[in-house]
């Protein structure tokens with residue numbers, strides 16, 4: 001247990017984390033590393049992650065290195081050696097830039113593609129405990145002295161601090177702010193993993209974009225380059241199902257990209273299992289915390305995936321939350337306020353930027369695409385503030401974004 005200063009003197013702090021996704025587990029690991037007693041609760045009946053990839057940038061890797069997880073993560077990832085933007089029809093590259101060593105030198109950490117299941121496995125091992133499964137949080141009861149979580153199975157659990165890491169549809173968020181709804185983007189994505197030897201030129205893939213009118217595709221290797229992960233975005237106001245387990249036939253994805261470069265359609269056709277996911281986010285939240293309850297990751301700032309930052313921001317959150325809560329100068333509520341203050345401006349900007357990226361990636365050919373392509377030449381400068389960010393340095397200087 002950890003002794004943490006409070007307005008009323010020193011006392012022991014028990015933290016309950018709701019959600020065992022990447023955000024919740026990162027927070028639990030960071031809190032345990034600082035000596036807190038942590039319990040993680042998840043609605044899922046068993047631990048699993050979906051068959052899909054996720055990208056980790058220098059900003060997220062800085063935290064994972066500090067938590068001692070950097071080597072394990074690097075060992076199972078693919079280091080993305082370059083970024084390439086291709087024309088949707090011709091397949092021609094209209095912008096490319098080295099990543100790999102260049103990225104690491106510029107931003108202080110690598111840019112990796114990792115299979116979510118591999119990453120989750122590393123986090124669960126590092127958490128070194130058993131999350132309480134089958135515990136769907138349905139209500140949060142907060143008093144000046146503590147918090148009680150109420151679960152759908154009728155059980156309850158007490159804690160001094162509650163961290164809502166329960167994703168886009170967070171139950172804990174409704175305790176903090178009842179007012180907002182998830183915002184449907186009217187866009188969904190097809191997702192899949194393809195063995196690299198089935199992808200024409202797959203062994204040369206870095207972070208690869210194909211951009212076209214109303215659609216785009218992102219692909220990159222994971223698992224040391226064994227698999228190519230793809231996410232293909234299409235407008236669809238009818239498909240509203242947001243579920244990692246929703247499946248569709250690969251032919252549906254191929255049909256949605258009919259007429260595109262054969263590289264794209266061959267990739268989509270080669271997927272053994274194609275998932276389909278409707279994309280939602282929320283408006284930036286005004287307040288994340290009450291006296292003893294706060295939010296983290298998608299529960300706090302769900303964002304569209306077009307900046308590849310949802311996971312990275314959840315990992316940054318975890319580092320900041322653990323550091324502030326363990327600061328003996330701060331009471332619990334002061335620690336949560338400091339955490340929120342540090343994180344809010346940055347995550348808000350990335351939430352809104354992710355929305356803007358969707359529009360920018362899918363402009364029609366002609367002058368709008370030409371203008372976008374010209375702007376892409378400044379890509380390293382445009383995204384530098386996201387990738388070079390050092391959450392530990394930001395806490396030391398108290399700077400918000």
Ligand SMILES: Cc1cc2nc3c(=O)[nH]c(=O)nc-3n(C[C@H](O)[C@H](O)[C@H](O)COP(=O)(O)OP(=O)(O)OC[C@H]3O[C@@H](n4cnc5c(N)ncnc54)[C@H](O)[C@@H]3O)c2cc1C
Pocket residue numbers: 018019020021022023024041042043044053054055056135136137138165166167168169170171172189191231277296297298299303305308309310311312313314
């Ligand atoms: C298509 C797509 C591609 C993406 N690509 C990237 C990328 O390349 N890079 C990147 O950084 N991010 C990416 N993201 C974003 C990233 O997936 C999310 O931001 C990240 O997974 C959020 O993690 P989280 O732990 O906050 O929430 P989640 O992963 O949603 O985890 C929430 C957990 O809470 C549990 N839970 C929910 N409700 C309750 C409840 N009431 N009680 C108990 N438990 C509950 C759930 O079972 C789950 O385990 C992508 C997202 C999408 C949709």
